[in-house]
Amino acid sequence: QVQMQESGPGLVKPSQTLSLTCSVSGESISSAGRYWNWIRQPAGKGLEWIGRVYTNGATNYNPSLESRVTISIDTSKNQFSLKLSSVTAADTAVYYCAKDQWLVLWGQGTLVTVSS
Amino acid sequence: QTVVTQEPSVTVSPGGTVTLTCGYSTRAVTSGSWPTWVQQKPGQAPRTLIYSTSKKHSWTPARFSGSLLGGKAALTLSGVQPEDEAEYYCLLYSGGAGVFGGGTSLTVL
Numbered sequence: 001q002v003q004m005q006e007s008g009p010g011l012v013k014p015s016q017t018l019s020l021t022c023s024v025s026g027e028s029i030s031s032a033g034r035y036w037n038w039i040r041q042p043a044g045k046g047l048e049w050i051g052r053v054y055t056n057g058a059t060n061y062n063p064s065l066e067s068r069v070t071i072s073i074d075t076s077k078n079q080f081s082l083k084l085s086s087v088t089a090a091d092t093a094v095y096y097c098a099k100d101q102w103l104v105l106w107g108q109g110t111l112v113t114v115s116s
Numbered sequence: 117q118t119v120v121t122q123e124p125s126v127t128v129s130p131g132g133t134v135t136l137t138c139g140y141s142t143r144a145v146t147s148g149s150w151p152t153w154v155q156q157k158p159g160q161a162p163r164t165l166i167y168s169t170s171k172k173h174s175w176t177p178a179r180f181s182g183s184l185l186g187g188k189a190a191l192t193l194s195g196v197q198p199e200d201e202a203e204y205y206c207l208l209y210s211g212g213a214g215v216f217g218g219g220t221s222l223t224v225l
Contacts, residue, residue: 037214039162047154047162047205049214060212064117102152102167103207109161 002026004097006110012091013116018084022097022107023077030055030075035101038071038082040093041109048093052101053080087114118210122217127225128196136220137188138206144187145208151189152207153182156219162205166191198224 008020022036029036038050051061053071061069065084073080084091092114099105119141128134138153139145153166166172166182169189179195189206201224206217 039216046203046219047156047207047216049207049216052214060214062213062215096161101150101209102171103154103162103164104167104173106161106163 002099002105004099004105004107006095006097006107008110008112010111010113012087012112012114014088014114015086018082018087018091018112018114020082020095020097020110020112021079022081023079024099025078028075029073029078029080034099036071036073036080037098037100037103039096039098039103039106040091041096042090042093050082050084050095089114118208118213118215120206120208120215120217122204122206122220124218125221125223127223128193130196130198130224132196133192133194134196134222135185135193136191136204136206136222137185138190138208138217139188140208140210145184145189147184149189149208149210151182151184153180153189153191154205154207154216155202156205157202193222196224200224 003025012018035052037052051071053073068085070083094109096109097107154162156162165176170182183190203219205219
């Protein structure tokens with residue numbers, strides 16, 4: 001059974017870089033051409049698509065975040081990562097990772113708070 | 117910046133039928149937007165019900181169906197159950213980037 005789990009610091013200071021990892025178990029992240037996504041949701045608000053990385057490392061990003069976002073894949077660790085630089089309070093949200101273009105599987109999400 | 121619009125809230129009676137829509141502000145939705153519908157209940161992670169306009173996952177109840185309707189993506193629930201009360205988000209792809217709609221809060225009353 002495939003599972004996805006987000007991990008990373010729950011508290012990040014303003015202007016610093018938010019770094020999260022999504023660990024995938026039950027399936028090789030490089031076994032077939034797939035997209036691996038990051039999505040976030042501020043408290044009480046809707047979902048926001050952040051971006052995705054393909055099995056070969058190619059990426060697509062939300063244009064509104066593109067200047068601050070880097071998504072990468074580490075096939076040796078079977079995980080993919082999100083880095084969001086120059087964070088502000090507006091980046092406080094639950095961050096989800098999700099599998100495939102069709103978001104066929106979601107992680108449980110991890111809350112990241114941006115505060116000094 | 118691409119904007120995707122959804123009805124903010126919809127109310128339906130148990131056993132009834134309801135259609136939620138998802139569209140662009142400036143152009144029609146096509147199958148090439150790969151419409152995806154996501155359900156989220158309070159306190160839970162989202163789960164995807166419909167992808168590629170009308171395809172269902174193994175866990176998608178038969179009463180949910182997806183289509184294109186009048187230039188928009190549509191999610192139809194036939195024979196609504198109380199447990200269908202949730203927030204529904206659509207996701208459209210444009211130029212390789214995904215864009216979520218603002219979500220529709222479905223109330224079963």
